[in-house]
Amino acid sequence: MTAADHIESKEDLAALVRALRRSHTEGGDSWENADLPSFLDALAAWIDDSDGWYRNTGQEVPPNGDWAFFARALRAAAVYE
Numbered sequence: 001m002t003a004a005d006h007i008e009s010k011e012d013l014a015a016l017v018r019a020l021r022r023s024h025t026e027g028g029d030s031w032e033n034a035d036l037p038s039f040l041d042a043l044a045a046w047i048d049d050s051d052g053w054y055r056n057t058g059q060e061v062p063p064n065g066d067w068a069f070f071a072r073a074l075r076a077a078a079v080y081e
Helices: 010-030 036-056 067-077
Strands: none
């Protein structure tokens, strides 16, 4: 299991985002998608393919995922100070 498997609150999600930021700062050149355009393209591709990822890992797609919350967070990050 990864840190992403233990997200149960918005605080957990914020902590994961901060951990990703630290990881990128400390070694982003080792990331497959180290620049923002590549990262966002990969994010969109993973979202499109997520049913297959869940199926391949023997898990069920969360039935109550809050896609609108995630979408609002992504949009807000473009302008939030």
